[in-house]
Amino acid sequence: MVQLISRLSPVSQALIATLFTWFITALGAGLVFFFKKINKSVLNAMLGFAAGVMIAASFWSLLSPSIEMAEELGQIPWLTAAIGFLSGGAFLFLVDKLLPHLHLGLDTSKAEGIKTSWQRSVLLVLAITLHNIPEGLAVGVAFGAVAYGLPSASIGGAIALAIGIGLQNFPEGAAVSIPLRREGFSRSKAFIYGQASGIVEPISGVIGALAVISMRTILPYALAFAAGAMIYVVVEELIPEAQQGDEHSRTEIATIGCMVGFAVMMILDVALG
Template sequence: MIEWLSALPPTIQALMGTLFTWGVTALGAGLVFFFKSINKTVLNGMLGFAAGVMIAASFWSLLAPAIEMAEGLGQTAWITAAVGFLAGGAFLWLVDITLPHLHMGLEKDKAEGIKTSWQRSILLVLAITLHNIPEGLAVGVAFGAVAFDLPSASLTGAVALAIGIGLQNFPEGAAVSIPLRREGFSRTKAFLYGQASGIVEPIAGVIGAFAVVSMQPVLPYALAFAAGAMIYVVVEELIPEAQHNEGGTATNVATIGCMIGFTIMMILDVALG
């Protein structure tokens, strides 16, 4: 499979990788056809798992290669990594305070971003869509980096990242569709909303791959940018939601989920990358 994939242009590789991650989001959203509600403890574990995957991917698949590539291009590696990382966080912060969205478990009057009259369901979907942007960008940049034949950028590593992002997209799809079903949506409509939250990943992936293929010097910055954006999402959204108004066992499950997610992503990246 890897040999066949290597013959394709980086943008097509990125498109296929992010279509996979979107497809896994749809699979997760499809759980709404079997369940009308989801246990809070289970949801905490899912969100914790997603956070763990993103933390591990941010370092092994993005920041570490960014530093190596910056050194190879004659850049001051720590400056490149720091600038890209902080720029990624700043970008997500600007989107976060601008794009109307609502985190799970909150009332509509707690929506963030520009005030709007949009329905609660739209705001919930936009909250998940918000952090799918850096995920798609990360996969796209990883595939784009392979075009430069650098030691720290491999096709298997990019595939490992896509698999890791896909794994954590499964609970995210369910985390959108099942709460919508509980709020009175039909199963079909809840599914469509849930899978729609991942549609930005192929778009961001192709943009990321095209950008780095067109401008090699920006590649280390792009990798660090994607890492910063992902860490912002983890700290601002995933971990707080996993532990919102919960304690004891539910919080422990979120922490254990995070540890498991981190370990699985680390294994994928080290073993395949």
């Protein structure tokens, strides 16, 4: 499998990998055909798991290779990583402030970003789409990095990242479609919106791969950028949403989910990378 993928161009690799992560999102969203409600503790555990995967991926698959590549390219490793990381967070901060979106469970009047008359369903999907931009970008950059043959960039590591992102996309897909169903959407419409939130991943994945293969010097910055964007999503959205609930046990479950997610992603990266 690895040998077959390695024969493709980096852009094709990124496209296939992000189509896979999108497919897993659709599988998760498909749970809406079997369940109308989702237990809050289960949802918190899912979101915690997704947060753990993204935190581990940010370091093991993105920041650490960024530092190693910066050193190999004669750059100042800590400065390159810091600039890229903070730029990624700043980018998501601006998108969060500008793009109209609405988080699940909130009234339309509490929509964030530029004021608009868009429908509630569109605003809800855009909120989840924000989460998926850095995920697709991270996978694309990882596969683009392999093209340069640097010791710190391996096809196995890129595949591990794609698998990890896919794993956490399953609960994310369910966390979108099932609450939409609870808000009154039909099962089919909730599924369509749930899987649509992952469409941005193949797009951002191809953009990420194209960017790094066209300019080698930006590669370490791009890896750190993706890491910063993912950490921003975790701290701004996933962890607060996973900690929602009155019972202390629910927050504990979210924490356990985060720990398990981190461990799974770490194992994948070390074993395959």
